[in-house]
């Protein structure tokens with residue numbers, strides 16, 4: 001095996017991807033900081049005790065574990081930044097009231113989210129702590145969609161759900177506690193056969209409700225059908241009203257509701273949402289409300305946030321080579337150097353060609369349609385005659 005081969009689902013970020021990711025990182029940060037979100041940079045590794053406390057078994061399985069040679073304790077490489085940011089809010093900043101935090105960085109997955117997905121996603125997200133208001137859900141969802149629009153993603157279809165619907169059904173059945181994870185798994189895969197197998201363990205009414213819920217998804221009209229079909233679970237009604245309102249306020253081009261598939265990690269406790277785009281297997285945006293994550297640390301803070309998977313988004317973006325102007329090198333020519341400086345300050349890429357440069361290699365990186373020529377006593381950007389030697 002070649003020594004330079006990389007592990008499965010791990011890949012270099014080559015110039016085109018890295019360039020676009022960097023542009024996305026900075027436009028994301030300028031958008032969310034303009035909404036009052038402060039940047040934090042949690043560490044790559046932490047003791048698993050703090051990294052995974054309050055999260056579900058799914059995140060545990062996805063986390064790479066290593067032994068810390070200094071303390072002998074087990075550390076985890078972050079698979080998700082949300083719990084880290086929640087730790088910062090609850091125990092480091094320790095603020096009263098609302099705090100708005102944002103982040104960008106790499107996470108590492110022991111198992112990919114999808115067979116085709118990278119095991120080193122590059123993520124960007126926001127987390128809003130300290131508010132249970134419906135407006136905080138709305139603020140975060142709208143901001144997530146606005147971020148996608150700044151990346152030129154058109155026709156955004158939002159998937160909305162809420163963990164409270166399944167919870168209302170399961171809470172009424174004392175036997176559900178021990179099989180909850182299996183039920184959630186079967187539900188999210190719309191696996192009616194596996195749900196049916198719980199008959200006998202769970203009450204018939206619970207199994208019937210779950211079977212019904214598994215096939216009830218779609219546009220806003222499904223909310224009325226659920227309200228009708230689940231009339232013996234009245235606690236569902238305010239949840240349906242809340243997600244209906246969120247769907248309408250979100251500004252998405254289309255909204256689909258599904259309460260069987262909670263779109264994200266198991267720590268979510270309220271509204272859940274995700275955005276998928278055609279041609280990608282994994283959601284490009286995932287998020288929701290997770291009010292309980294800090295409870296086991298002794299500080300429960302209401303929380304809501306979203307995470308964008310930037311490498312998934314780059315895959316559908318226009319990554320064409322940028323324009324660049326070709327220029328000669330001449331240290332003795334102040335006019336030339338002043339002109340180059342001026343062009344660069346306007347945001348243009350100016351490449352000064354070295355003797356070893358080859359036009360073919362340069363053109364792999366840039367669209368070199370123009371060059372800087374000395375015409376009538378001034379350095380002028382001129383159309384480059386194709387094939388001209390440097």
Ligand SMILES: N[C@@H](Cc1c[nH]c[nH+]1)C(=O)O
Nearest residue numbers: 082286287288305306307
């Ligand atoms: N970090 C979660 C999404 C999320 C952010 N905040 C709440 N949930 C994920 O990657 O799926």
